[in-house]
Amino acid sequence: MKNLFNFKPNGVKSILILALGLILIANHASAQEEKQFNFSVALNSDQFFGFYPTFQGSYGFSDKAALTFYGIHWGGGTGANWGNWTEFGLGANFQAGEGLSINPQIGFLGGNLLSSGTRGPAIFGDGIVPNLTVNLLKEKVEGQLYFGYYAPLRDEAPANGTTLSYVHYWLNLGYRASNFFSFGAHYEHLINSGGSNVATSTDVYQWLGPYVQFSKPTGGPFARFSFGTDLVEGNDSFFKLTTGFSF
Template sequence: MKRTLIHLTAAAALSGVACSMVNAQDDDRLSMDVSMNLDSFFGFNPFVGVTYDTEKDYDLTFYGIAWGAGTGADWGQWTEFGFGVGFEAMDGALYINPQLGFTQGNLLSSGTADDGIVGDGIVPNLTVNYDTEEWEGEFYFGWYKDLRDEAPAGGTTLEYIHYWGNYGYRFADYFSVGLHFEELELRGGSNASSQDGYQWLGPYFQVAKGDAGMRFSAGWDLTSDNDSFSTNDFYKLQFFYSF
C-alpha cells in the first residue's frame, strides 16, 4: 500500500510538471506588443498587437487601437480592431503582416455627424518590419474605407489613405537614429472630394533595452495648404514594450 501511494504521488508530480511544461510552451507561442503613442494630429492613441505562433510557416495576428483616447473622441470614441497573418522572410530579418481592421465610431460612416456605431469602416492594411543587428525599419499602409453609410441628408462618408515609413541605424548598444516619413490623405467619399492631408518628414531618436524602449520623432509638415489637416511641425512620442 505504501509503495502504491509513492507511485501515485510520483505520477501526480510528473503530471503536474508535464502540465506546467505544456502551459509554458503555450505561453511561449503567444506574444504581445504594447505601444503608447502621442502625436501632433491624432493625440493619444495606444496600440496593442498580439501574435500567436501556429508552429507552421505563419502566425495569427490581432491588433487594437484606441483612437478615441486622443482627438478621436470627436469621432465617436473611434476604435480599431483587426486580425491577419504574419510571416518571416530574408532569414527572419523581414516580417510581413497583412491584416484587416474594422473601426467603430462615426468618422468614416457619417463624417462625425452622428453618434458612433459598430462597423463604421473597414481597414485593409499592411505592416512590414525590418530588423537586423545594425538596421531597423518599418513600413505601414492602411486604406480607411466607410463600411456603413449613416450620413444625414446632404452629409458625407469619408475615405482616407494613411501610410508611413521609417529607417534607422543602431549606432550603439541601446541607441539608434533614423528618418520618419508619414502621410494622411482624404481620398474622398460620398459628397466629398479628395484633399491633401499632412506630410511629415523628420529624424527620430530611439533608446531601447531588450523588449522595452521609447522613440521621439519630430520634423516638418511638407504640405503647403492651410487646411484642417496641416500642422506647422510634427512630433511623435512612443513608449513600447513586448512580452
C-alpha cells in the same frame, strides 16, 4: 472488503513518479505557451490624432506563422470628435526571411468619422481597414512599412454631409547603434482619398523627419520620438511620441 487506501510501497512510488511527470509536462506546456504568445501595449501622441493607446499581440503556430490581433483607441485628442473612434483587427504574420516579417490584417471600426464625417451617430461598423505591415529587424538595421485603407462600411451622413475614406501609410528605416539606442528617418502620409460627396482626394499631412529610440536590451520598455517638417502646403511641423512595453 478491500482497503482502497492501503497502497504498497511500490504503488506509492509509481504514483509519485507519475505525478512528478505530469507536473513536468504541464510546466513544459506552459513554457511553450509563453514562448508562442507575445503582447505589447503603447501610448502614442501626435498633433493630428491626439493621444491614442494601442495594443498588439500574436500567437505562434510555428516558427514561420502566427495569428495576430491589434487594437487602437483613437478616441482621445482630436479623435474625441469622432464618436470615440476605435479600431480592432485580426490577421496573420509570416516570417519571410532572417529578420523580415509580413503581417496582413483587417480591422473594423466603431465611431462616426468614416460613415458620416463626424456629423452622424457613433456606430459599430463605421468602417473597415485592410492593412499591411512589413517589419525588418537585423543586428544593425531596423525598419517598418505600413499601409492601410480606411473605407466606410455604412452611409450615415446627414443631408449635405459626406462619408469619408483615407489612405494612411508610413515608412521608417534606422540604424541600431546598440541594443539600447537606435536612430533613423520617418516618413508618414495621410490622404483623404474620397467619400460620397468628396470630389477629389486631398493631403491631410505629409511628415518627414528623424527619430530616436531607446529600448531595454533584453526586451520590455521602449520609447521613440519622431519630429520634423510637414510637406503639405500651409502646415508647419510634426511631432510623434511613443512609449510602451513588450511582454
